Amino acid sequence: xLKFDEQKQLDSVNGALKLRGEINEVVDExxxxxxxxxxxxxxxxxxxxxxxxxxxxxxxxEIDIFVENASEYLTTGNRRVGEGTVVVISSVTGSTEEMxxxxxKVKQAGAQVIGFVDLESSTLAKSVDYNxxxxxxxxxxxxxxxxxxxxxxxxxxxxxxxxxxxxKYLAEALVEVEKAADDFGREFAEKHKDDAIHYFVGAGxxxxxxxxxxxxxxxxxxxxxxxxxxxxxxFHGMLEIVDRDTAVTVFVGEDxxxxxxxxxxxxxxxxxxxxxxxxxxxxELKGIRPEFRGNISHLVMHAVTQRIDAHLxxxxxxxxxxxxxxxxxxx
Amino acid sequence: xLKFDEQKQLDSVNGALKLRGEINEVVDExxxxxxxxxxxxxxxxxxxxxxxxxxxxxxxxEIDIFVENASEYLTTGNRRVGEGTVVVISSVTGSTEEMxxxxxKVKQAGAQVIGFVDLESSTLAKSVDYNxxxxxxxxxxxxxxxxxxxxxxxxxxxxxxxxxxxxKYLAEALVEVEKAADDFGREFAEKHKDDAIHYFVGAGxxxxxxxxxxxxxxxxxxxxxxxxxxxxxxFHGMLEIVDRDTAVTVFVGEDxxxxxxxxxxxxxxxxxxxxxxxxxxxxELKGIRPEFRGNISHLVMHAVTQRIDAHLxxxxxxxxxxxxxxxxxxx
Numbered sequence: 001x002l003k004f005d006e007q008k009q010l011d012s013v014n015g016a017l018k019l020r021g022e023i024n025e026v027v028d029e030x031x032x033x034x035x036x037x038x039x040x041x042x043x044x045x046x047x048x049x050x051x052x053x054x055x056x057x058x059x060x061x062e063i064d065i066f067v068e069n070a071s072e073y074l075t076t077g078n079r080r081v082g083e084g085t086v087v088v089i090s091s092v093t094g095s096t097e098e099m100x101x102x103x104x105k106v107k108q109a110g111a112q113v114i115g116f117v118d119l120e121s122s123t124l125a126k127s128v129d130y131n132x133x134x135x136x137x138x139x140x141x142x143x144x145x146x147x148x149x150x151x152x153x154x155x156x157x158x159x160x161x162x163x164x165x166x167x168k169y170l171a172e173a174l175v176e177v178e179k180a181a182d183d184f185g186r187e188f189a190e191k192h193k194d195d196a197i198h199y200f201v202g203a204g205x206x207x208x209x210x211x212x213x214x215x216x217x218x219x220x221x222x223x224x225x226x227x228x229x230x231x232x233x234x235f236h237g238m239l240e241i242v243d244r245d246t247a248v249t250v251f252v253g254e255d256x257x258x259x260x261x262x263x264x265x266x267x268x269x270x271x272x273x274x275x276x277x278x279x280x281x282x283x284e285l286k287g288i289r290p291e292f293r294g295n296i297s298h299l300v301m302h303a304v305t306q307r308i309d310a311h312l313x314x315x316x317x318x319x320x321x322x323x324x325x326x327x328x329x330x331x
Numbered sequence: 332x333l334k335f336d337e338q339k340q341l342d343s344v345n346g347a348l349k350l351r352g353e354i355n356e357v358v359d360e361x362x363x364x365x366x367x368x369x370x371x372x373x374x375x376x377x378x379x380x381x382x383x384x385x386x387x388x389x390x391x392x393e394i395d396i397f398v399e400n401a402s403e404y405l406t407t408g409n410r411r412v413g414e415g416t417v418v419v420i421s422s423v424t425g426s427t428e429e430m431x432x433x434x435x436k437v438k439q440a441g442a443q444v445i446g447f448v449d450l451e452s453s454t455l456a457k458s459v460d461y462n463x464x465x466x467x468x469x470x471x472x473x474x475x476x477x478x479x480x481x482x483x484x485x486x487x488x489x490x491x492x493x494x495x496x497x498x499k500y501l502a503e504a505l506v507e508v509e510k511a512a513d514d515f516g517r518e519f520a521e522k523h524k525d526d527a528i529h530y531f532v533g534a535g536x537x538x539x540x541x542x543x544x545x546x547x548x549x550x551x552x553x554x555x556x557x558x559x560x561x562x563x564x565x566f567h568g569m570l571e572i573v574d575r576d577t578a579v580t581v582f583v584g585e586d587x588x589x590x591x592x593x594x595x596x597x598x599x600x601x602x603x604x605x606x607x608x609x610x611x612x613x614x615e616l617k618g619i620r621p622e623f624r625g626n627i628s629h630l631v632m633h634a635v636t637q638r639i640d641a642h643l644x645x646x647x648x649x650x651x652x653x654x655x656x657x658x659x660x661x662x
Contacts, residue, residue: 047567230400
């Protein structure tokens with residue numbers, strides 16, 4: 001299999017899950033002292049992960065939570081960020097300008113920051129109140145934070161059972177998804193390698209996946225045009241430009257918004273002859289009980305899209321690490 | 332001028348502004364009794380207007396406010412909606428299924444609803460706690476609600492001055508914008524009538540305008556493909572697919588997020604030969620002082636895009652009222 005190192009991926013996910021002790025110490029300390037609200041602060045891909053954390057929490061929580069785009073925060077501001085606010089961020093290099101400035105500003109407002117900044121020597125890593133450094137697995141880290149806050153508030157009673165299964169089965173299950181999805185990934189990449197534009201539709205914790213897969217993978221890394229649209233919004237405008245040949249892919253997950261994407265998936269065949277449905281339900285996830293699958297649908301989808309990426313990169317002879325403009329020009 | 336009835340438009344805006352007495356009675360009564368938070372509930376175009384109300388309020392307020400998409404609310408739910416929540420909605424026909432069900436659900440949760448449902452005989456109009464019926468001007472109605480809540484909280488001390496100017500000058504100013512933008516609208520429509528895809532970029536209270544102009548006008552009414560992207564996010568992916576011939580339009584407004592769109596506008600000429608900047612600052616708005624212009628930038632932009640629409644419809648011989656699928660098929 002292309003770009004696939006099974007042991008490395010198992011280690012990566014299992015290593016991320018092992019951060020839970022450290023994460024819980026931080027969250028438990030904050031909960032003990034008390035807090036007012038939680039602000040998920042991001043930009044680009046991390047903004048998408050923030051949206052996923054919030055939609056996940058909305059299923060269960062009464063905690064005052066919100067997503068904030070770092071650039072919007074730096075301009076409009078948000079007066080709900082202040083004393084008692086817990087801000088959660090993630091950054092690989094710690095050098096994304098909007099995040100560096102955003103964290104400065106939330107700190108000035110009196111908030112405390114939990115950071116997942118990989119480069120420990122960066123100013124950003126040093127400027128947060130609690131930093132946990134570990135590569136990749138951003139969503140998993142965010143969800144572990146979210147779940148602990150909800151557990152501490154009595155909103156996630158199945159927490160222990162859930163993480164027992166994650167620790168035991170998640171890494172293996174995701175690796176098996178990749179293997180099962182490899183043929184599909186190759187066929188999909190072959191079929192869509194020349195798309196003038198590709199539409200991605202999704203909802204729930206798949207919405208962040210849809211948004212970032214379209215923007216951070218196809219646009220940024222494959223240089224293929226895309227539009228992402230929330231399944232709920234598909235019927236309020238975008239449907240009118242879909243015809244026989246329009247390339248549309250629906251990401252169907254298993255959280256509470258599944259029905260919104262199923263509605264799009266059911267409608268598409270009537271008007272479109274070039275659609276694809278990727279349904280996380282089609283993948284086994286050995287050892288994980290049905291009611292827990294919704295919490296990790298976005299990770300399953302990511303495992304599937306990784307297979308598309310690996311093949312698309314090879315077929316299009318377009319290395320995913322090159323950028324035309326990003327960090328190559330001043331702007 | 333095509334599709335332009337000056338007196339009708341003056342009357343429309345002035346009539347909307349006259350709702351303020353009625354709106355203030357409702358808001359003042361709610362504020363007197365006390366409330367916990369404000370939920371702006373919408374879908375499609377009304378969801379876009381909700382986003383505009385929230386970004387406008389974020390400039391000034393500490394009130395706990397949030398946008399909720401009706402379909403997402405019906406599936407994921409939102410436990411922050413309950414006793415003490417004020418929900419604000421808008422609907423022309425009162426028949427949008429997601430809104431009808433959404434309002435039922437927020438009422439069951441204990442919230443009270445302020446509705447702007449045009450068709451007073453609809454079930455939706457009858458199901459809200461306070462209904463105000465008046466056609467068009469959705470954003471203006473929403474902002475009058477938002478501003479009164481902020482005024483009552485002491486967060487909008489310039490309220491009286493601002494609305495004195497609106498009552499006196501807004502309608503006339505917007506009509507003059509349309510006149511001034513008509514030539515531009517025709518040229519823009521001529522140039523872009525055959526676009527395979529058109530990108531719209533915007534921020535602040537222009538973000539809702541960007542999102543809904545792309546989706547509810549070009550896609551739904553002109554059947555032309557678009558992608559809308561927030562100016563803050565433009566640099567985190569989408570920029571990579573812009574080349575010489577890519578059609579990109581930036582909506583630049585005058586609220587606190589202006590700098591985010593200026594950044595895109597300044598960068599585009601380096602990589603693109605087919606861009607357009609629409610800057611609300613280029614329009615006079617007689618009688619309205621500079622510091623108030625940001626609050627109404629989205630209305631100015633709407634006046635400009637109305638001119639594009641009028642010409643595009645004529646040039647493409649595509650009546651804006653026809654739909655391929657929307658409310659013509661079951662889904």
